[in-house]
Amino acid sequence: MHADHSGRRVARQEGEVARNLLAKSRQQSAYAGREPILEVRDLVKHYPLTQGIVIKKQVGAVKAVDGVSFDLGAGETLGVVGESGCGKSTVARLLVHLEQPTAGSIRYKGEDVTKLSGRALKAVRRNIQMVFQDPYTSLNPRMTVGDIIGEPYEIHPEVAPKGDRRRKVQDLLDVVGLNPEYINRYPHQFSGGQRQRIGIARGLALNPEIIVADEPVSALDVSVQAQVVNLLDRLQAEFNLSYVFIAHDLSIVRHISDRVGVMYLGRFIEIGTDAEIYDHPTHPYTQALLSAVPVPDPAAREYRERIILHGDVPSPANPPSGCRFRTRCWKAQERCELEVPLLAVPAAFRDADSPARHDSACHFAEEKRVVPPEGTLEPVQETARGDDGRGQDAPAAPGAPVSGAPAPEAPGGPEDGPPPASGSSRVS
Numbered sequence: 001m002h003a004d005h006s007g008r009r010v011a012r013q014e015g016e017v018a019r020n021l022l023a024k025s026r027q028q029s030a031y032a033g034r035e036p037i038l039e040v041r042d043l044v045k046h047y048p049l050t051q052g053i054v055i056k057k058q059v060g061a062v063k064a065v066d067g068v069s070f071d072l073g074a075g076e077t078l079g080v081v082g083e084s085g086c087g088k089s090t091v092a093r094l095l096v097h098l099e100q101p102t103a104g105s106i107r108y109k110g111e112d113v114t115k116l117s118g119r120a121l122k123a124v125r126r127n128i129q130m131v132f133q134d135p136y137t138s139l140n141p142r143m144t145v146g147d148i149i150g151e152p153y154e155i156h157p158e159v160a161p162k163g164d165r166r167r168k169v170q171d172l173l174d175v176v177g178l179n180p181e182y183i184n185r186y187p188h189q190f191s192g193g194q195r196q197r198i199g200i201a202r203g204l205a206l207n208p209e210i211i212v213a214d215e216p217v218s219a220l221d222v223s224v225q226a227q228v229v230n231l232l233d234r235l236q237a238e239f240n241l242s243y244v245f246i247a248h249d250l251s252i253v254r255h256i257s258d259r260v261g262v263m264y265l266g267r268f269i270e271i272g273t274d275a276e277i278y279d280h281p282t283h284p285y286t287q288a289l290l291s292a293v294p295v296p297d298p299a300a301r302e303y304r305e306r307i308i309l310h311g312d313v314p315s316p317a318n319p320p321s322g323c324r325f326r327t328r329c330w331k332a333q334e335r336c337e338l339e340v341p342l343l344a345v346p347a348a349f350r351d352a353d354s355p356a357r358h359d360s361a362c363h364f365a366e367e368k369r370v371v372p373p374e375g376t377l378e379p380v381q382e383t384a385r386g387d388d389g390r391g392q393d394a395p396a397a398p399g400a401p402v403s404g405a406p407a408p409e410a411p412g413g414p415e416d417g418p419p420p421a422s423g424s425s426r427v428s
Ligand SMILES: Nc1ncnc2c1ncn2[C@@H]1O[C@H](COP(=O)(O)OP(=O)(O)OP(=O)(O)O)[C@@H](O)[C@H]1O
Pocket: 047, 062, 063, 064, 082, 083, 084, 085, 086, 087, 088, 089, 090, 091, 316, 428
């Protein structure tokens, strides 16, 4: 009887938490002022681990993504951060349907993409495009820029009839800040930043509504990172794009994102607006990540508390029971081993009117500010610009400060705008 009661109580609490979670995610989408364009629920991707050469036997699974849920509003940017191997790229590949999930749903404008096939799937895939990390390997060196950018039209000829394609590709080159006359050049004739612009132009070719950008600036020099980030910012405003922006660099993610999700071992462990996550983190893992952000200004260092995490990230083939972070967490108690913490507003903050009131999967969530407040640091200036002012990613000017933060393009360049906050930090 007693067990029955407590079981019902737990079920009621879980129902309440789930409602809370839904209300919160709606509120977060409302933050972007729009209905969600993408609703991801309980997304799972397990890669089987097999033994044997002739007869393969499954002996386990790499739980690359293990229950990821989020909404993406129209015109909104969701940043995704986390250590190497936590499942960010797998989420990206699932979103653009390069891989089929083991379980879960991805609803695009209400329709579950994972259940679609044939023409219906093709139509949806057109609207969710990807920009890849490495502009050196993601562009075919034997194809001209015109062929690379125009390739998607072979699969979707309805977007650009054959006679119209050259003009469309030239328009796209212009939109991303490259000279339309470069249409017959090959990728090796461009710098890294310019190649990433080509990758972005290809991503835009089919007029998508959502761009999944997997580490789009990680392979670039810091001196050109901000130019590409500012280009993405401008394109978002121009075409009302929604972004899922995956990056190691916490300061770049903050600059571009409306909301930020922090991943650990295949799950989101904290999600909220950029101010909630950076200025009011409540999960110990987020606090540890943020505490590693370098603070160049000695005066601002007093705001920062270094949290050193001990031990390695456990294997995703055999994640810890309960809270996956508990093996490296200084707050871990028995409860953390026994009970999986839900990603929801922690009980301590449910009634609070505070930015700490956001989703955090920790039994002992506590607000802790670990980085200096935005604006206390001087943005690093850099004056590099190209020879023709059309997105030519020039090397940094001699003596220009390039350490730490990505630098903005010189005024008057194609992507003027504020630089990402200084204090670049890689999380892996
Ligand atoms: N095709 C695959 N088969 C087996 N395991 C895989 C496969 N792809 C990814 N994994 C594993 O899934 C886990 C998550 O990988 P993923 O590339 O998504 O992480 P990530 O956070 O993007 O890391 P990084 O930042 O280094 O790219 C890793 O342990 C990885 O080894």
